[in-house]
Amino acid sequence: MVLDSILSSSPHLKRQFTKDEFGSWSTLVDRHRYLLTALVLLVVLCTVYLYFAVTLGPNGSCDGMNGAQKASCHMELIKDSIAKGKLKFL
Secondary structure, three states: OHHHHHHHHOOOOOOOOOHHHHHOHHHHHHHOHHHHHHHHHHHHHHHHHHHHHHHHOOOOOOOOOOHHHHHHHHHHHHHHHHHHOOOOOO
16 A cells, blocks of 8 residues: 555656566567576586586496495495595495
């Protein structure tokens, strides 16, 4: 109630929006071009990072092992990493 009376009494506080201003995708893209560009760049960089992280992977000494041996080897690597003060995700 009070806000309506304040807005109606001062014309510079009240802004009239056209139908096209909120109704189309092109308007949305035009208003947020910088944000959308940054988002696309972030997605591309994350995709490249994940590609190399998965394909190159950690070159650990547990590669040729199976089952319980591999699990035991991974546990030893984790214990060594914690003992050195840094934790690596395998």
